[in-house]
Amino acid sequence: MIDKKQVSKLYSAARLSDAERSVLEYLLNNIGTLGDAGIKAVAAACFTSMTTVIRLSKKLGYKGYREMMYDLRHLQRASRGISQSLRGSDVHFACRDEGVDIFIAALHQNRIIGINGEGFSRIVAQYMTTKLIGLSFIAVLQDFLETDQFVGANQSTLGCMMLVSKSGQTEAILETARACRESGITTLTFTGNNDSELAKIADAVFTVHDDYPMDLKNFRPNCFTGNCILAFEELLSMCLDNLKQEGLTS
Incomplete structure (x- = not known):
């Protein structure tokens, strides 16, 4: 209740x-x-x-x-x-049903997938980028490029933007999310706070358990970073299964 x-x-x-x-x-x-x-x-x-x-x-x-x-x-x-x-599954995220469909559709486009995360979330962003490239997707880490440089310059080729933020309030990530929304670019968010500004902006929100929401500097032991990677792998598995069913991958 x-x-x-x-x-x-x-x-x-x-x-x-x-x-x-x-x-x-x-x-x-x-x-x-x-x-x-x-x-x-x-x-x-x-x-x-x-x-x-x-x-x-x-x-x-x-x-x-x-x-x-x-x-x-x-x-x-x-x-x-x-x-x-x-229920009864091992998935490490929660989302509305359409969230998975949006994730699958974004990867189906076979266009550039932008990825960004700050602080400890950059570890997740780097992992996502490496994994997608290894699977022959076109993935680019925003890294040190300013939002106007990255989103503006790739507006016509970006299929989606994956953003990782524990709090969902990181200003650099919010800036990218706002720019994507203005440009009509699909935004997929991995966050520990589904009531955050980032969650309100994103097209699909994948909520990952955060052991210590108020520990903004991540001093305490927390499974959020690891769970983000697991959540991404689970979504990727769903996406690849869907691609196989449609004969778009082996």
């Missing part, structure tokens, strides 16, 4: 009142069993007014109560689909 801290983090931008946050928490925890419950029933269950429920839907950007309920049910089904597909 989602708790108050999670609700506050996920919907902080909406500036919800205590009553509105309580209603949202109730909906998120019970959406699967509410069926066609109307606004009056939800308000009664939360010991609040129908006006509060309507105000909540407006603050979350919906036209009304029914649209909010429809979207929350959709999100629950998507979340359940992901967890079921990962």
